[in-house]
Amino acid sequence: MGAPLLALFPLTTVFLVTSIALLRERSTGTLERLLTTPLGRLELLGGYALSFGLLAGLQSGIVIALTLGPLGLHINGAVGLLVVLAVCVALLGTGLGLLASAFARSEFQVVQFFPLIVLPQFLLCGLLVARQKMPGTLHAVSDALPLSYAVDGMHHLTRERGASGVVVADAAIVLVFAAGALVLGAATLRRRTA
Numbered sequence: 786m787g788a789p790l791l792a793l794f795p796l797t798t799v800f801l802v803t804s805i806a807l808l809r810e811r812s813t814g815t816l817e818r819l820l821t822t823p824l825g826r827l828e829l830l831g832g833y834a835l836s837f838g839l840l841a842g843l844q845s846g847i848v849i850a851l852t853l854g855p856l857g858l859h860i861n862g863a864v865g866l867l868v869v870l871a872v873c874v875a876l877l878g879t880g881l882g883l884l885a886s887a888f889a890r891s892e893f894q895v896v897q898f899f900p901l902i903v904l905p906q907f908l909l910c911g912l913l914v915a916r917q918k919m920p921g922t923l924h925a926v927s928d929a930l931p932l933s934y935a936v937d938g939m940h941h942l943t944r945e946r947g948a949s950g951v952v953v954a955d956a957a958i959v960l961v962f963a964a965g966a967l968v969l970g971a972a973t974l975r976r977r978t979a
Contacts, residue, residue, distance in 0.1 A: 788858060788943045793907060798878070802837070803837045804889065841875030861943060867939070906932035909926055910935070937955055
């Protein structure tokens with residue numbers, strides 16, 4: 786259970802920090818001023834994703850070092866893949882946070898989006914109930930949620946040696962979801978001209 790939880794922590798913390806930070810940029814007018822420059826919307830959000838992603842990667846590295854070191858978590862797979870998968874999940878949290886900030890008008894609304902975006906993923910990702918034991922409909926919904934692939938990758942890393950191909954595929958799926966959230970977030974930014 787320890788390694789799959791490493792997929793949940795970066796998602797939740799980075800989602801909240803990113804969505805609140807970008808919401809403040811929107812509400813103070815800083816984002817609107819940035820949009821008057823020749824910088825494109827996707828480039829702007831890419832910059833936010835890169836900066837928050839670097840911090841999220843640092844956070845993931847610290848959490849993994851603490852978990853594998855003093856807390857004594859043992860995994861059978863490569864530690865490097867564990868770090869890569871945790872960073873991919875952190876980037877997903879960044880993308881979802883940037884997307885959620887487009888629809889929130891206050892920090893309170895961002896917190897209300899948290900259970901809407903993160904709670905279904907937490908309940909259906911395979912942490913509480915194995916995905917194979919879920920009814921057909923819930924399993925199909927679980928297949929459409931990115932955290933399910935991150936948790937599957939973490940499960941493979943803890944149980945199997947040489948599961949790197951499966952873990953890389955899971956990480957790629959999580960990155961595709963993160964990129965999709967960034968593109969949708971970029972579509973919500975409006976450039977205003979006077």
